[in-house]
Amino acid sequence: MKTLVVGASGATGKLLVDQLLAAGQHIKIVVRPTSILPDHWNNNKHLVIIHKHITEITIEEMAEMLSDCGSVASCLGHNLTWKGIFGKPRKLVADTVTLLCKAITKNAPQTPIRFVLMNTAGNRNKDMNEPVSMGQSVVIGLLRLLLPPHPDNEKSADYLRKEIGQHNDHIEWVAVRPDTLINEEEVSEYALHQSPTRSAIFNPGKTSRINVAHAIARLILEDKLWNTWKGQMPVIYNENGQVG
Template sequence: MTTLVVGASGATGRLLVKQLLDRGENVRAVVRSPDRFIETVGNHENLSVIRAGILELSDAQVAGHVDGCDALASCLGHTLSLKGMFGAPRRLVTDAVRRLCDAVKAGKPEKSVRFVLMNTAGNGNRDLHEPVSFGERCIVGLFRRLLPPHADNEDAADYLRTRIGRDDAAIQWCAVRPDSLIDEGEVTEYALHASPIRSAIFDPGKTSRINVAHFMAELATGGDAWRAWQGKMPVIYNAVSNVGER
């Protein structure tokens, strides 16, 4: 199987690429700086590197890279700097999701393509009407208005949830919601929940990037994980962070 990964050079994206390659999958990685990416990931016969920003590619180029893929995975995000938070492109993730989905549909694949989106526990799944305290609702509302990356994450997941939906013939999807991201060297036990079990604002849990990458690879390659979470927005925590849960 072949997976196209956008945001592949990011802290989680490169871990996802490694996870997929370790499973024997073919990977097409879209990266801006291939030299640094290869230094981290290494050369691999199953890895094809596409030097570009996903929004810089023409529609025809996106369609060509998507063609023949069984899965798409987005680890795109905004860098934590003034330019990254408030500069262009403000709708990086949403526009990438839309363009990739348009390319899949234009190609009329014989079987549905899996789309795995890395999102955030700070974004609620409005299909489930998840309970949120008044204080958290106020803060999230401010984030939505003042921080473009938060609104972008919400809109990207909503695009899959409302525009693609659960019955699309060409695209199936899953939006993975980690809580506060940390770095760890190895995959550890992690827990998955349909909705947050703690406040992402006032009582955040921890999620290692390598655990996110492992779960996204499980989803991209299908199997039990995909059957359990397709069309949903699972929240992922490191298992150790569940101690003392409310």
């Protein structure tokens, strides 16, 4: 079975595709027609590239794309530009999560599809009643009001928690929450935690993008790891998680 990756042209998405290709996985990716992709993806027999704006894909079209897939990963995010942060679509990630889930449900697969969402440590897992300081609550409230990508991240995870839940016949999910993202060349030691072990605002850790990609690939490919974390929102830190 194949894996569908959305957000594959992004900094983490590219690394995820490479991780899956290295593991011998067959992959489909949906990327913008103008996306610049690595040269080594060209003519790769394990990779199908679909050039289309994700916002223009119907549920029926997405259901067809997913018809031979056993897993889905979303590494979508907003570009760190004025247009990317404040322009449309403001609910890019949440709308795409909804689209994917509705398409999966339409297909009604006999074996649940594994759905991995890249999220953020700044988003609480409300199923866990995670404690947050008053100061962090104030800052997060301001981010929610002033920076559209933050509520988009919240809504995307909330859709999985509330609408899909823990006992869906067709979808199982994990929302991976990295802290401050950094670039590293190689996979290093990292750990998954049920909840944040530090404040994402006042005492952030760091997570290399390649470690996030490696963790998502393992979740897709390894049954034991999947069964440990399905229906949860693990936070991922580099083993040496200090910033600076």
